[in-house]
Amino acid sequence: MYTKPDILELYDKAIRINKSCPDHRRAFDYWMQHNNKAPEQSLSFDTETTGISFGVPSMLHIGNTDIKVYNIKVFGISLAIPTRKRIVLIWARLGTDLFDEAVKLLGICGQKVAHNARYDLRVCKINSIKITEETHCTLTAARIYWDRRQRFGLQPLCEIICPELSDWELAVKSESRRIKSKYTRAGYPKGYINYSFISDKIMAEYSMIDSFLCLMIHCMIHPRMQDTYEEVYTREQKVLKLALKMEQQGLQYDCRKSLIEERKFNKKAVILEKQLYKIAGEEFNIKSPAQVLSILLKLKIPVKLITADSELSTDKNLLEPIVDHKLWKNEKGLLFLETLLNIKAIYKQVYSYLIPLRKRAMYNNGKIYCNINATDTRTGRTAVTDPGLQTIPRLISRRKRKNPIRSCFICRPGYWNYHFDYAQIEMIFYAVLIGETRIIDAYNEGRDIYTEIAQFTCSEEDLEYIRKTLGDPRQQLKHLSLAVLYGAGVPGTAKILQMPKDRAASLLAGYLEACPLVVEYRNQCKHELYTKGYVEDFFGRRYHIEPGQAYKAPNAVVQGSCAQILKIALIQINEYLETSSDRARILIPEHDEFITERPSADRDTEILFCRNVVSAMQNIKQLTDRRLKIRVDVERTKTNWEAKKKLEIS
DNA sequence: GCATGATGCTT
DNA sequence: TGCGAGCATCATGCA
Known part of the structure; x- marks a missing residue:
C-alpha cells in the first residue's frame, strides 16, 4: 500500500520551489484564512502536455516537407495534496523520480479532482497513466452551479472565487510569448514551441498554483453539488466517461x-x-x-x-x-x-x-477522431468539435441533391450502423411546457404535428400564399414554429420564410392569436426573470437570463430539457449495451439522434437490439411522468450514412 | 499573428 | 424592441 507520506518525504528531498515563490505563499495564506476543508484522501492534479490535438498529429512544415509529429505527451504533472495541517503542492517533470511517484499516486489512493477532467483523463490514457478512482471535474461542477452565460476556464473562475490570486498565469504566458517569438525569428515552424520549453522554475510556479486552485474550487463547490444538484452532477460524471469512450473509437471515413x-x-x-x-x-x-x-x-x-x-x-x-x-x-x-x-x-x-x-x-x-464536449455549452447540449461532426450537410443547398459527404462516412467492415432519432422532440417539449394540448394529442395519436399546426394557425388566404410562393405549407409551418420557439419577431420571420415584412407580420399575428399559450408562457418567463432572475427546466436546472432578453427563455428551457433527456438516454443505452452480448457501440450523439454500430447478424436479434435501444430512449421518468412516448425513428445501413434506410421495428 | 466580422452548415 | 444553440471557414484590419 502506498500512502501520502511517501511522496511527501520524496517531495521534501526534491526541489522546494514554493518556499521562494510569493504566489505560493499567497495561495497558502488564502487557504489558511478561508479554512477550506478538503475531503479525506483527495488530491487534485493537472497534466502539462506538449500538444493539444487528439487523434490528429501536429504537422511541422520544415523546408518543403511536412512531418507528422504525434506529440501529445505529458511532460509534467502537478498535484495539490491536502493533509491535516497544510496543503502540499508538487510539480514533477517527466523523467524525475518525483514524476514516477506522482503517477503511482494517481493510480492508487483517494478521490481525484481536475479542471476539465475529460482532457486530463484523455491525456493520461494516451500516455498510459492509470487513474483508478472516479475523477471529479471542477469545470462541470462550475457549469452546473453557476450558470452557463460565461466561460469557466480556471482563470475566469478565479476571478469569481479568489480575485486576489487571479493573476498567477501571467508569468507563464509572457514567457511563452517570449520563447515563441524567439524561435519564430530563428526560423522554427509554427506549433514547434509548447510549454515544455519553459524553464522549470516558471513552469512549476504556474502549474502548482493551477492544481491548487482546482482543489480549492472543488472544496467550495462539491458539497453544494451533493446538496442541490446531485442528480444532475452524477449524470454529467457518467456522460463524461462515455464521451471519452466515444472520442477514442473514431469514425470510419472513405x-x-x-x-x-x-x-x-x-x-x-x-x-x-x-x-x-x-x-x-x-x-x-x-x-x-x-x-x-x-x-x-x-x-x-x-x-x-x-x-x-x-x-x-x-x-x-x-x-x-x-x-x-x-x-x-x-x-x-x-x-x-x-x-x-x-x-x-x-x-x-x-x-x-x-x-x-x-x-x-x-x-x-481512415479514422476521424473528434472532441465530444458534454458540458461546456450554455444549455447543456453536447457539442462535437475538431471536427464539428454535428454539421455534416444533409443536402447540397440549391440543388437539393443528396450530399456526397455523408456517403464518405462508412461502416466498419462487418458492421451495420443504426441511427436512432427522437422525432420532433423539441416541439413536443415546447407543447408540454406551454400546455398546448392540441399538439400533444395530435402527436400521441400519430398525426403529423406541423400539418395540424398549419390547420389551426393559418387562414386559407395565408395557406394559399405559402403554397404558391414558398411550396409545401407543412415545411414552412415547421420553420415558422421553430422560429416562434426561438423567439423570432417579424423581421426574423420574414427572413426565415423569405416573405415581405407585412405578410410575415400578419402570418405571425395569426399564429400567436391561434396559440395564446405561446404568448402567455413568454410573459410568464419574463415575470420569472424579473422576480427570480432565472427560469427552470423540467429537471430543476436553472438558466439565468437578463430580463431584457426574455425571448431567449422558452428556448433555453426546451433545449436544456432535451439535452438532459439525451444524456439520460445515452446513459441508459450504454447500460443496456454493457449487459447485452451485442458487441454494439454508440459512435456519436447528434443533437436528437444517436449513431450506433453493431456486428451484422440475423434479423431477429437485430430487431431485438433496436427495440431495446428504443425503449432505453423512451423509458425515461421525466417523459413517462408527462405521459409522453416520444417516437424514435430507426434507420440502418451497412455501407455509408447517405445510404441509410428506415427500419420498421414495431 | 491575432481578433473580428461575414457567411453557412446542423438541429 | 426582439433570430435559440452550436462549429468552421475565409477576408480584413490592426499591431
Whole structure:
C-alpha cells in the first residue's frame, strides 16, 4: 500500500520551489484564512502536455516537407495534496523520480479532482497513466452551479472565487510569448514551441498554483453539488466517461471516395468561376463578401434587394429569393447570382468538409477522431468539435441533391450502423411546457404535428400564399414554429420564410392569436426573470437570463430539457449495451439522434437490439411522468450514412 | 499573428 | 424592441 507520506518525504528531498515563490505563499495564506476543508484522501492534479490535438498529429512544415509529429505527451504533472495541517503542492517533470511517484499516486489512493477532467483523463490514457478512482471535474461542477452565460476556464473562475490570486498565469504566458517569438525569428515552424520549453522554475510556479486552485474550487463547490444538484452532477460524471469512450473509437471515413468527390466539385468550380468572371468583366475573390458586393453594385443591382437591417449583405437567404423569384429584372445579373450561389455552395462542401475531413482521416488510417464536449455549452447540449461532426450537410443547398459527404462516412467492415432519432422532440417539449394540448394529442395519436399546426394557425388566404410562393405549407409551418420557439419577431420571420415584412407580420399575428399559450408562457418567463432572475427546466436546472432578453427563455428551457433527456438516454443505452452480448457501440450523439454500430447478424436479434435501444430512449421518468412516448425513428445501413434506410421495428 | 466580422452548415 | 444553440471557414484590419 502506498500512502501520502511517501511522496511527501520524496517531495521534501526534491526541489522546494514554493518556499521562494510569493504566489505560493499567497495561495497558502488564502487557504489558511478561508479554512477550506478538503475531503479525506483527495488530491487534485493537472497534466502539462506538449500538444493539444487528439487523434490528429501536429504537422511541422520544415523546408518543403511536412512531418507528422504525434506529440501529445505529458511532460509534467502537478498535484495539490491536502493533509491535516497544510496543503502540499508538487510539480514533477517527466523523467524525475518525483514524476514516477506522482503517477503511482494517481493510480492508487483517494478521490481525484481536475479542471476539465475529460482532457486530463484523455491525456493520461494516451500516455498510459492509470487513474483508478472516479475523477471529479471542477469545470462541470462550475457549469452546473453557476450558470452557463460565461466561460469557466480556471482563470475566469478565479476571478469569481479568489480575485486576489487571479493573476498567477501571467508569468507563464509572457514567457511563452517570449520563447515563441524567439524561435519564430530563428526560423522554427509554427506549433514547434509548447510549454515544455519553459524553464522549470516558471513552469512549476504556474502549474502548482493551477492544481491548487482546482482543489480549492472543488472544496467550495462539491458539497453544494451533493446538496442541490446531485442528480444532475452524477449524470454529467457518467456522460463524461462515455464521451471519452466515444472520442477514442473514431469514425470510419472513405478517403478515396472523398477525394473523388472533391475533384468532381473542383472541376465544376473551375468552369463556373470562368463564367462568373466573364459576366463580371473582371476577376475577383469570390470568397470576399466586400468584393462580391462591389461587383454587384457595378452590375447595378437595385440596392434595396441586397439590404438587410439597413446594411448591404451578400447573405444566401437574401440572394436566393432574388434568383428564385426573378426580383432583379436583369438576365445577366440573375445569371451572375445563380452562378455565384452555386460556386459558394461548392466551396462550402470542399473547404469546410471534404478537405478537412479527408486530411484528418488520412493521418489516422481512415479514422476521424473528434472532441465530444458534454458540458461546456450554455444549455447543456453536447457539442462535437475538431471536427464539428454535428454539421455534416444533409443536402447540397440549391440543388437539393443528396450530399456526397455523408456517403464518405462508412461502416466498419462487418458492421451495420443504426441511427436512432427522437422525432420532433423539441416541439413536443415546447407543447408540454406551454400546455398546448392540441399538439400533444395530435402527436400521441400519430398525426403529423406541423400539418395540424398549419390547420389551426393559418387562414386559407395565408395557406394559399405559402403554397404558391414558398411550396409545401407543412415545411414552412415547421420553420415558422421553430422560429416562434426561438423567439423570432417579424423581421426574423420574414427572413426565415423569405416573405415581405407585412405578410410575415400578419402570418405571425395569426399564429400567436391561434396559440395564446405561446404568448402567455413568454410573459410568464419574463415575470420569472424579473422576480427570480432565472427560469427552470423540467429537471430543476436553472438558466439565468437578463430580463431584457426574455425571448431567449422558452428556448433555453426546451433545449436544456432535451439535452438532459439525451444524456439520460445515452446513459441508459450504454447500460443496456454493457449487459447485452451485442458487441454494439454508440459512435456519436447528434443533437436528437444517436449513431450506433453493431456486428451484422440475423434479423431477429437485430430487431431485438433496436427495440431495446428504443425503449432505453423512451423509458425515461421525466417523459413517462408527462405521459409522453416520444417516437424514435430507426434507420440502418451497412455501407455509408447517405445510404441509410428506415427500419420498421414495431 | 491575432481578433473580428461575414457567411453557412446542423438541429 | 426582439433570430435559440452550436462549429468552421475565409477576408480584413490592426499591431
